[in-house]
Amino acid sequence: MNQEVLTAESKNPGAPIRWRIFLIGVAVLAVGYLSVSVVPALLGRDETAGETPPPPLVEVVRAEAEDRTFTVTEEGFLQPAMEVDLVAEVSGKIVYVSEKLAVGGRFAEGEVLLRIQDEIYAAEVERAEANLASARANAAQATAELTRQKELSSIGASAQAQLEQVRASALSAEAAVSQARAGLRVARENLADTELRAPFDAVVSREQVSIGQYVSPQTVLAQLISSGEAEILVGISPDDAAAVARAYTHSGGRLEARVQPAQGSALQDRLTGRVLEVGTSIDPQTRTVDVVVMVPDAFSAARQGQVFARDFVAVALPARSPDPLYSAPSAALRRQSYIWRINDDQRLHRVAVRPVSIAADRVIFASDENLGGVPVLTTALTEEAEGMEVRIKNEAPQGGDPTAWLNQRPTGEAYRVAEIVPSERGVRMGPGEAVRP
Numbered sequence: 339m340n341q342e343v344l345t346a347e348s349k350n351p352g353a354p355i356r357w358r359i360f361l362i363g364v365a366v367l368a369v370g371y372l373s374v375s376v377v378p379a380l381l382g383r384d385e386t387a388g389e390t391p392p393p394p395l396v397e398v399v400r401a402e403a404e405d406r407t408f409t410v411t412e413e414g415f416l417q418p419a420m421e422v423d424l425v426a427e428v429s430g431k432i433v434y435v436s437e438k439l440a441v442g443g444r445f446a447e448g449e450v451l452l453r454i455q456d457e458i459y460a461a462e463v464e465r466a467e468a469n470l471a472s473a474r475a476n477a478a479q480a481t482a483e484l485t486r487q488k489e490l491s492s493i494g495a496s497a498q499a500q501l502e503q504v505r506a507s508a509l510s511a512e513a514a515v516s517q518a519r520a521g522l523r524v525a526r527e528n529l530a531d532t533e534l535r536a537p538f539d540a541v542v543s544r545e546q547v548s549i550g551q552y553v554s555p556q557t558v559l560a561q562l563i564s565s566g567e568a569e570i571l572v573g574i575s576p577d578d579a580a581a582v583a584r585a586y587t588h589s590g591g592r593l594e595a596r597v598q599p600a601q602g603s604a605l606q607d608r609l610t611g612r613v614l615e616v617g618t619s620i621d622p623q624t625r626t627v628d629v630v631v632m633v634p635d636a637f638s639a640a641r642q643g644q645v646f647a648r649d650f651v652a653v654a655l656p657a658r659s660p661d662p663l664y665s666a667p668s669a670a671l672r673r674q675s676y677i678w679r680i681n682d683d684q685r686l687h688r689v690a691v692r693p694v695s696i697a698a699d700r701v702i703f704a705s706d707e708n709l710g711g712v713p714v715l716t717t718a719l720t721e722e723a724e725g726m727e728v729r730i731k732n733e734a735p736q737g738g739d740p741t742a743w744l745n746q747r748p749t750g751e752a753y754r755v756a757e758i759v760p761s762e763r764g765v766r767m768g769p770g771e772a773v774r775p
Contacts, residue, residue, distance in 0.1 A: 393727040396717040398680055399670070403710035404663040408695045408702050410582060410655045412629075413600045414572035418563035418637060418647050420538055424545075426553040427531035430454040435549050438542075444565055444639060445536035452547060452559070456532040463529050466522035473518040477511035484508040534559070541565045541637055543647065563647055568636035570597065570611065572653050573626030581657035581694070582629060583616045588658055595631045596654040605651055606644040609633050613655065629655060659694055661704040668701045669716040677703075678715035678722060686715065686726045 434453035438445060445451060487504040491497075545560035553559065574582065586593045597609035611633035620627055631653055636645055670677045674693055678686045691703040715728070 393729045394719055396715055396719070396728045396730060398713040398715055398730055399667060401664045401666045401709040401712050401714050404665050404702055406659045406663055407585060408657050408659065408663060410574055410578045410657045411652055412572040412574050412655070413650060413652050414570045416568050416570055416597070416633070416636065416645070416647065416649045416651050419567045419569050419632070420564035422537060422562050423558045424451065424534060424560040424562060426454065426557040426559060427555055428454060428459065428528050429554045430532065430552070432547060432549055432551045432553060435547055439545055439547065439560060441542055441545060442642065443542040445540050447536055447538050449536045451534045451536060454532040454553065456529055459525070459529040459532055462525040463522070466518065466525040470515070470518035470522050473511070473514040477515045480508040480511035536562065539565045563637065565637050566635055568633045568647070570631040570633065570651065570653055572629050572631070573621060573624055574629060574655070576620060576627055578657060579616055579627035579629065581659060582613070582655050584660065585656045585658040586613055586616055593656055595656070597633055598652050598654065600650050600652040603651055604646050604649050607641060609636060609645070657694070659704055663694065663702055663704055664709045665700055665702045666714050667716050668696065668699055669718065670714045671696070671701045671703070679709065680713040680715060680728065680730065684728055684730060686722060686724060686728065688724050
């Protein structure tokens with residue numbers, strides 16, 4: 339048997355060598371794979387786990403000190419100061435209508451708008467005047483008789499009963515005079531009511547009248563609004579009402595308000611009004627306080643076609659804060675209650691604020707801290723916490739003032755920073771995230 343094996347090996351002497359070479363190649367490939375994939379991954383994970391991410395880059399601005407006055411804007415209806423329905427007080431046929439009695443027509447106070455046929459009412463006045471004259475004559479006669487009976491009674495020439503009867507007749511005559519006088523007054527008023535006059539300087543807002551039309555009492559013939567001042571009633575929050583009241587007092591009772599178009603308004607002009615009254619009670623349903631604004635000459639002839647009664651308008655009311663005010667971009671405000679200021683060590687410090695005016699790009703707020711010129715955070719970070727360290731673009735060298743760079747640009751200017759920051763092990767994509775290249 340040994341002779342057979344030796345014979346096989348002697349027949350193929352290179353087979354063992356090739357087998358060893360194959361095994362050595364497999365081992366080399368395995369080691370290479372481990373060194374290329376597994377070991378670097380382990381080393382990378384360990385190194386990344388031990389690496390501290392740099393603080394996030396942020397955008398900051400300086401808060402600006404503001405005057406204590408600010409603006410409260412609310413919407414309301416532009417109402418005429420006076421408005422009345424033109425109503426017939428007597429019955430009759432209309433015999434005269436002013437050519438200006440049409441929508442948009444203007445009348446001065448006391449000017450005649452229309453007349454109702456007055457012949458019957460003029461005759462009633464004459465009859466009432468005659469009745470009064472007759473009653474006065476009867477009263478004079480009764481008074482003379484009473485005087486005579488008193489004289490006779492004083493000498494015993496007339497009975498007491500006779501005197502009392504004459505006295506009653508005299509009183510009745512006086513009452514008849516009063517009644518006749520009242521009848522004459524009514525007759526004259528009816529006659530005057532046949533002529534309808536403008537009760538104030540007015541503009542016709544609606545009319546339905548024509549000559550020959552028969553009208554009866556309480557028939558509405560037209561609607562008039564005052565051609566001068568207008569009033570706007572707006573409801574604001576109690577805090578805003580208190581601020582407007584402070585501004586009203588500070589102005590000595592002459593607080594101006596600006597009236598401008600609201601969304602969907604037909605107003606084509608900007609008006610200036612004056613605050614007449616700041617309410618002292620809260621509406622139980624809306625929880626607001628009423629403020630009345632008067633706008634002079636709102637419906638004057640010069641503004642016809644530009645200003646309209648009952649239009650929906652916006653009113654800007656001056657208000658005054660009892661505390662110092664500051665402003666910053668709206669992006670600095672967090673939950674409408676606080677901001678983040680950047681301390682000298684470039685760490686966040688939370689400051690409570692009380693917003694008084696919030697616009698799309700700017701917020702005005704009060705604070706118990708002095709924030710004038712203080713850098714505040716406007717970048718929205720995924721995580722924000724008290725004492726959190728941040729990095730500011732163009733920060734000062736180590737040992738210098740970390741906020742000195744802010745003085746290089748105008749106050750209030752914002753600084754945009756790069757969101758992608760290279761690092762040794764990857765690329766930082768904003769705060770708190772890292773991916774490998």
